[in-house]
Amino acid sequence: MDKKKKDFILAGVGGQGTILASDILMEVGLALGYDVKKSEVHGMSQRGGAVESHVRWGERVFSPLAEKGRVDYLVGFEMLEAARWPSYLLKGGTAVVNRYRIPPPAVNLGQARYPEEREIDSLLAGRAGRVWWVPATEMAQELGNAAVAGVVLLGALSTLLEGEEALWLDVIERTVPAKFVALNKQAFLAGRRAG
Amino acid sequence: MVKKLMSGNEAIAYGAYQAGVKVGAAYPGTPSTEVMENFATYPGVYAEWSPNEKVALDVGVGAAYAGRRAMVAMKHVGLNVAADSLFYASYTGVNAGLVIINADDPGLHSSQGEQDNRNYARFARIPMVEPADSEEARQYVGVALEISETFDTPVLLRTVTRLAHSKGAVEFDGELQPVAPPAPDPPAYRRDPAKQVMLPANARRRRPVVEERLQKLGEYAEQTTLNRIEPGDPELGIIAAGAAYQYAREVFPGASFLKLGLVYPLPRRLILDFARRVKQVVVVEELDPFLEEQIRLMGVTVRGKDIFPLYGEFSPHLLRQCAAAAGLVTPPPEEEDPRPPLVLPVRPPMLCPGCGHRGIFYVLKQLNVLVTGDIGCYTLGAAPPLGAMHTCGCMGAGIGVSHGIEKAGVQEPRVAVLGDSTFFHSGMPPLVNVLYNRGATTTIVLDNRVTAMTGHQDDPGTGRTLQGGETTEVDIAALARGMGYQRVDVVDPYELDQVTQVVREHLQSAEPSLIIARRPCVLSRREKHPAPVVDADICVNCGTCLELGCSPLTQEEEHVSINVLLCNGCGLCVQVCPTGAIAFNA
Incomplete structure (x- = not known):
């Protein structure tokens, strides 16, 4: 199997489920035979602040942090948070972005402007070979729970990666609390079909 | 044996369980919290939240005196609270092993300050081990307990945020059998006031014992497999430990490495031997020049903080930039976006919707x-x-x-x-x-x-x-x-x-x-209460409710809106609205 390294950054807002999604992505990498590491920060930043997880697949991974300019996939759980990371992308890398806005405090107070979608798209396209917008929160709400938007995004991302559908579903079954397994599988498949 | 993905904290808890730790005590503190949370779930162990870190350390000391292997855990500033106990425990020593998990937070992800607690090892004359990934974290707990018992001393195990909260593969024995021999049951507390009552007369007699112990630990440092030379290009020799070692491996893939697992006391002869093998010695360490200064005192010409920052968290990108500026690696190509930057509003953490x-x-x-x-x-x-x-x-x-x-x-x-x-x-x-x-x-x-x-x-x-x-x-x-x-x-x-x-x-x-x-x-x-609604005809967009700093409330062109996905229905905005425009549906 081709064990060419793959680095991912999952960026979102505290409480959006970036940690669960990065756990699943990491387990899939391990199941595919990669050495894997991931890094994120818990604590104060989770209180509605900007959060990001780094996930790395490779032949042998040393640093749990991916390096600026060398990341293969940027997964944006929220539009503004995606916009903070294009400089980390490899030239020609891929951005998968949830078309969903959570205005930060300064925007709520009318002190700052939330960028337009086209501005963010153009910013990402400055480095990314492909910017793929997915209405993941909308799709998750249709499934009955906006909290699974992250797994919808993983479903979309999975179409760009190796690993059979069954392998991903198996990892979801092992990683997600039992009572949410069915919902998360639905979310994953919805995302996968969006591809 | 299978591989299981664990955070550094989870791996420490598993390692403690495997090594037969029976008593654990901690006060929660990011990034150390999950150590005790996870340890508490293993069978046959006692684990507690103590009211603060000092109490936790005293509990650990008592358990170790009584012949049970013990672990305490805290964040870096927690060790300030527990420092009084750290210093007496250095004098009294232990009976069974005592490992103190100390989590530093370079970059202040979740702390009021950045401090390099390797200094506490030297200050209290206690050995310190520092793992570089989850698997080492698992192993080093057991090694720390062996050092503790062999040399009759508490042992510090240092992590940093990037180790504590990073996940990697750990050798996992599904049988979950502790590998350490079971302690006699019930344990015997052996009264030994000359060793455990730190009256000045007793403490004075323990004082030289502490120095002799440090000498012996220095000899141990030369032999232990915790410190290892990884041969490479003799032009450049890197000395590093912990998370910084991993970043350095990414940035200097061909260099010779001296990877330290025991960061105090240092192996003098091993370092001199390594320095002789390479043309240039560079220390890569976050925060204080703790290794660098000691190595310089050994007479080695060494570079470190003249290349890398004295504060803040390292990353592969930062190391590469600094190393390029120092001429150690070729600089990465600059491919910055030539267009004017898009101004992105910051998103600081804030009180949750519905927070009391x-x-x-x-x-x-x-x-x-x-x-x-x-x-x-x-x-x-x-x-x-x-x-x-x-x-x-x-x-x-x-x-x-x-x-x-x-x-x-x-x-x-x-x-x-x-x-x-x-x-x-x-x-x-x-x-x-x-x-x-x-x-x-x-x-x-x-x-x-x-x-x-x-x-x-x-x-x-x-x-x-x-x-x-x-x-x-x-x-x-x-x-x-x-x-x-x-x-x-x-x-x-x-x-x-x-x-x-x-x-x-x-x-x-x-x-x-x-x-x-x-x-x-x-x-x-985890209760979710329905959100109130804004009557757009009544709302005068005065902004009073926005003074609550509650994220679901957003000022639109004509009126305020409430994001129902985020709102928790606490009703504060209903109470402060001067026009009565916000109300719960009856």
């Missing part, structure tokens, strides 16, 4: 009160638009600072605020002090019934222990009355009129007083 602390800070701001604060989620009350906290230094500081401001002669109305867990941690002595020394500080305990910031751990006020047992619920109001406080009130922070009235009364009285603002953390209860 918000009502208190909103009222304190309206009353323009001087607020001395403390460490917890509620420190976010300092952030705009609430901006209702004016000091915050460390756990338990706020009440004492308020008292000092008063005794300096300041007349302004003041309150000290702290959380329930912080109150039990270090809030009681300063509360007594205000009373004893005839102060008039009003203290508000923000009692959300949990240690929230670190991820919802139990504390002495919750009625539950770490391992899920029911226990006495320590009553903060009764405790204050028992101290001698006459004016003690309990309020619901969702009731703004009640809060305003009670705070006013307390500020007007000349006596010291206590208000308990009780409302369980919305995240720990």
Whole structure:
């Protein structure tokens, strides 16, 4: 199997489920035979602040942090948070972005402007070979729970990666609390079909 | 043996269980919290949340004296609280092994300060090990306990945030059998006052023992496999440990490495041998030049902090930039976007929608009160638009600072605020002090019934222990009355009129007083209440509700809107709206 390294950054807002999604992505990498590491920060930043997880697949991974300019996939759980990371992308890398806005405090107070979608798209396209917008929160709400938007995004991302559908579903079954397994599988498949 | 993905903290807990640790004690603190949370779930172990790190360390010392392997865990600033105990334990030594997990936080992800606790190892003359990934974290706990028993000393195991909260593969034995021999049951506490009663006469006799121990540990450092040379290009020799070693491996893939697992005391002969093999020695370490300065004293020409920063967290990108500037690697190609940058509004952390602390800070701001604060989620009350906290230094500081401001002669109305867990941690002595020394500080305990910031751990006020047992619920109001406080009130922070009235009364009285603002953390209860609705015809877009700093409230062109996905229905905005435009659906 081709064990060419793959680095991912999952960026979102505290409480959006970036940690669960990065756990699943990491387990899939391990199941595919990669050495894997991931890094994120818990604590104060989770209180509605900007959060990001780094996930790395490779032949042998040393640093749990991916390096600026060398990341293969940027997964944006929220539009503004995606916009903070294009400089980390490899030239020609891929951005998968949830078309969903959570205005930060300064925007709520009318002190700052939330960028337009086209501005963010153009910013990402400055480095990314492909910017793929997915209405993941909308799709998750249709499934009955906006909290699974992250797994919808993983479903979309999975179409760009190796690993059979069954392998991903198996990892979801092992990683997600039992009572949410069915919902998360639905979310994953919805995302996968969006591809 | 299978591979299981674990965070550094999970791996430490598993390693402790495998090594036969029977007693664990900790106070929650990011990034160390999950060590004890995970350890508590293994069969046949005792684990507790102590009220603070000093108590935790004393509990660990007692268990080790009694012949049980013990582990205590804390964040870097927690070791400041426990430092008194660290120093006596260095003199008395242990009986069974004692490992102290210390989590540093380079980059201040979740701390009030950045400090390099490797200095404590040298300061207290205690050995320190530092793993570089989850698998090493698992292994090093067992090694630390062996060192502890062989040399009769507590042992520090240092992690940093990037190790504690990173995941990697760990060798996992599904059988879950502890590999250490079982301790005799019940353990025997052997009385040994000459060794364990640190009267000056006894302590004086222990003092040279500590120095002899350090000499022997220095010899051990030369032999142990924790320190290893990884041969490579003789042009460049890197000395590194922990997370910094991993970043350095990415940036200098071909170099020779001396990877240190025992970071105190250092292996002098091994370092001199390594330095002779390579043309240039470079130390890659976060925070203080702890290794670099000691190595320079050995007579080795070494570079380090002239290349890499003295503060902040490292990353592969940062190391590559610094190394390129020093001519050690070729600089990465600059491919910056030539277009004018898009201005992105920042997204700082803030109090959650429905948080009980918000009502208190909103009222304190309206009353323009001087607020001395403390460490917890509620420190976010300092952030705009609430901006209702004016000091915050460390756990338990706020009440004492308020008292000092008063005794300096300041007349302004003041309150000290702290959380329930912080109150039990270090809030009681300063509360007594205000009373004893005839102060008039009003203290508000923000009692959300949990240690929230670190991820919802139990504390002495919750009625539950770490391992899920029911226990006495320590009553903060009764405790204050028992101290001698006459004016003690309990309020619901969702009731703004009640809060305003009670705070006013307390500020007007000349006596010291206590208000308990009780409302369980919305995240720990996981209850979702329906959001109120904004009547766009009535809303005049005055922005009053936005002063609550609540993320679901957004100012649109004509009126305010509420994001129902984020809102938790606390109703504060309904109470503050001057036009009655926000209301719950009947």
